[in-house]
Amino acid sequence: MSAPVDRVIVANVSRRRFLQGMSLGGLVLAVGYPSIARAQEAKKYGADGMPNGWVDNPLAFVSIAEDGTVTIVCHRSEMGQGVRTGMPMIVADELEADWKRVRVAQATGDEKKFGNQDTDGSRSTRHFFEPMRRCGAAARTMLEAAAAERWKVPVSEVEAKNHEVVHRATGKRLGYGALAKAAATQPVPARETLRLKDPKQFRYIGKGQLKLVDGRDIATGKAQYGIDTRLPGMLYAVVARPPVYGGKVASFDPAEALKVPGVERVVEIEASPPPAHFNPVGGVAVLARNTWAAMQGRRALKITWDDGPNAGYDSTAYKASLEESARKAGKVVRNDGDFTAAAAGAAGRHEAEYYVPHLAHATMEPPAATVRIANGKCEVWGCFQSPQAARDLVAKRLGMSADDVTVHVTLLGGGFGRKSKPDYAIEAAVLSKAVDGKPVKVTWTREDDLHNSYYHTVSVEHLEAGVDGQGKPVAWLHRSVAPTIISTFNPAAKNEAAFELGMGVINVPFAIPNIRIENPEAVAHTRIGWFRSVSNIPHAFAVQSFVAELAAAAGRDPKDFLLEVIGPARQVSPEMLGDTWNHGESPERYPVDTGRLRRVVETAAREAGWGRKLPKGRGLGIAAHYSFVSYIAAVVEVAVDDKGAITVPRVDMAVDCGATVNPDRVRSQMEGACVMGLGIATLGEISFKDGRVQQNNFDAYEVTRMVGTPREIRVHIIPGDYSKPMGGVGEPGVPPIPPALCNAIFAATGKRIRRLPIRDQLTV
């Protein structure tokens, strides 16, 4: 879900530099204006490399009311990863705030003020841990300065502690509420002068003690998602969209739709020809007094579609064409040693091909957005992973300045990359404009969501190895063929981008002297987008399955063999692996550390009781993958019954994501990644016929349910050091799961799965 490409385009839209802050009633500290000066010349990494980077100005993030209530702004979107708890917790810890008196406010889309808000790429914590700490420390310093001034003592004699400032010598104390007004007039301390806590003093960070800030609201039905927006006089809209990518309305007749009780208007949305970018695909909208009436109206529309050039897209034929490409040489993207010569001279040869289909995010909350336009201003409400993109693109479509567009970010009922693309906000904007600015909410049905997604790519991964007398690989060839996400922005793009290759195909840190990675071309026929874990899914599935296949051929234990292929603990420069992307992180700060990869393999194996005796029909499988600068290994225990039905009693996952802010949320992300990974492995497939998606709803596009969920998912977090760079958490848990499951199935049954989803491949 990392978005270097789209943001290049999005960032071209001009924006006003200064924006009014949100007004939080009764708050004393004014909202300020961040001043950041950073070097422009050098290549930037991490948060520095993202549009609008980071902001650590306490005036933008912290406000304190006279009753002592501390309000902390969360500028990243909450979609289940716990960011509305985690980010404010970092600030509160350095601020020495009492969590019970902390409130969390959600930032509007405003990157000039808050820094980058693209909530994707598993990077909120690793990019904002330091800025948020500084934010809290700066606010704490201002409170201390205000107290020292009040008491007329040197600031070195006072100390902030648990929501009050104490004068050490006299024991005098003043609460944060009493100091708020005076603190607000203190100068914001210079970044270099800030005193950050020793991690030993953390009260919340890393402890896993705090409950979710939204937990209670969620459990009582009060939490507000994008789909829940209601405004006075609002119309509810659904849109009939072209069923084929690049198609458009040839003609339509609204007459029957307008007869449906409750239907008020039928409005055509102009098609945007490919490339899709984040534009709506066009279609015909029905606006009504409620969503149901709109849906009934849509059913009554008579539309003739012009399907356009992708009408022939057929997944069966496409798979065959990908296989054909995968069997021929393609663009060489990494070449160590001489694969051809080494393979020719090898004691043995192995070859396998793996297939992973398109997938749809199927967030439980389908896309939804509401727009109102009044007095030259536009307001947008919705579930956006990239609120600034929503703001810029709505402004562009309406011909307004982004300054006049405010994007209110609700909770997201799941994101997984789908909600990085604000096409649904633009739809709502177009419709609101068509009804003179009246508020309009666009709701996508599940069918809409599955039929007009930005799909996970579809890929064939072709692997070949030459092995020595012991069965150890000495030559490795990987051809990865998949339509690229870039095609959504540039239809001429036929090769995987650096950021896709850097997701586990090019940057395999294996101790193999001859490695050749090729990327033959593939043409996209639908919108390809970021899906949680992105290209790591097919790459890890292929690579980790193939290593296990080689282990089996060599008659070796798969875990020992995997460790041997990884080789000894060492730090490998991503550049040495041909990876120019490195998840956007500095190659010096974030080398590929095979010691960490080994350690998660060893930890997962040990905790899972690797090698334990299992009854017939049961097996253990292992896989490890490095992505989003984190290291994760999984051991899956599978049970396959005599009819071929699969159950997964237990999964052990070892995670090294560096130091953690909220270990309970690291666990929950791993649990969720495990469940999603099992769904990808066993059930999930989006397929096309005649250019149309064949799955309409959860009956055909199946996802893991409770019955398919392991009885136990055990997460083992490798302790980290706060002085070292952090890794991602939201995505890296998914990729090792499908290969670990398929390796377990092999152990249990001797049957090797090379095509996902497994569905009935084992059924006898």
Added chain:
Amino acid sequence: MIPLDINGKRQNVDLPGETPLLWTLRDELGLTGTKFGCGMALCGACTVHVDGQPVRSCITPISAVASKKVVTIEAVGADAVGKALQAAWVDKGVPQCGYCQAGQIMSAAALLKRTPKPSETQIDEAMNGNICRCGTYTRIRAAIKQAAAQQGGTR
């Protein structure tokens, strides 16, 4: 006019009788805690109680619930079982995005009212119609067990 009894409040709605309860709750009555996920009784996000039974409100026309007692997530906490479940949900940190959780809690509440001491299998079966795309199922099981234990139902 169709007479509805929602969370103990009686009101008449002026809508076609085939209008699903889900959209009536959400769009007409402003009770947005009940969620839309599929519209076809496939995901459980829209689960409410009708005369104590769990029902998928997305396929339930309002004509079918006229004068029956409808309870939604907004009011399920009014009794001990609902309250215990909501507390267990918070305590176990069940939600990720949270979107499915209203439906999950409504299904769980119906289960515990029917079967105060559910077995693992009974939990799995009762909850299998509720999809959680975030994959919180292991914690949902744990929270149901905790709430059941608190209600005196342990196994």
